[in-house]
Amino acid sequence: MPSAKKFDTLFLDRDGVLNVKIDHGYVLGFDQIVIIPGVQEFLASAKNYFERLVVVTNQRCVGRGLLAMGDLLKINAKINSLTGSYIDKFYVCPHLDEDNCDCRKPKPGMFLQAQKEYNINFESSWMVGDSETDMIPAKQLGIATFFFSPKPSAYADKNISSFAELKAYLETFSSHVQ
Ligand SMILES: [Mg+2]
Ligand SMILES: [Zn+2]
Numbered sequence: 001m002p003s004a005k006k007f008d009t010l011f012l013d014r015d016g017v018l019n020v021k022i023d024h025g026y027v028l029g030f031d032q033i034v035i036i037p038g039v040q041e042f043l044a045s046a047k048n049y050f051e052r053l054v055v056v057t058n059q060r061c062v063g064r065g066l067l068a069m070g071d072l073l074k075i076n077a078k079i080n081s082l083t084g085s086y087i088d089k090f091y092v093c094p095h096l097d098e099d100n101c102d103c104r105k106p107k108p109g110m111f112l113q114a115q116k117e118y119n120i121n122f123e124s125s126w127m128v129g130d131s132e133t134d135m136i137p138a139k140q141l142g143i144a145t146f147f148f149s150p151k152p153s154a155y156a157d158k159n160i161s162s163f164a165e166l167k168a169y170l171e172t173f174s175s176h177v178q
Helices: 039-046 069-082 109-118 132-141 163-174
Strands: 007-012 050-058 089-093 126-129 144-148 158-160
Touching (some): 069 089, 109 132, 126 132, 158 163
Parallel strands (some): 007 050, 007 126, 050 089, 126 144
8 A cells, every 4th residue: 555644654762852851860750841842832833744744762761670661651652742742652761771781772672673563665664753863763773863962973864953944844855755
């Protein structure tokens, strides 16, 4: 069946992209969720262009015993509802570095898990992240990379400074894509 949307999957990091990142800490409760300005409007627009929106998030606070997986899932659901409920799925790596798992970014495990589940075409997908560890696996897989950061990255195709800017870019870019 031919795809109705112009692009395949929008991958998003969570902390520092959807919600404000907590310096030297973790989002452990609803009261620590602060949504980044423009995210909801961007996701609403992206839903018109992408088949699906998925989050890929490292959450070692679970592996460190600071948060139960069930509570993390509730926080993810809350972030989704606060941003308009546009996200189709959250992939979570709960592991520590020393667990040496396949999913903790910059490893590509969560992207590959999503690909297996949805038969994703990476060449037609985008990743938005605020860390080099978001850019590395996405770039390696052929996903277009958007770096929400003033810092340069060898793995980023484009730096963005706001979600209004990214929304405008998506809308303009997609009008040039068949
Ligand atoms: Mg982040
Ligand atoms: Zn993992």
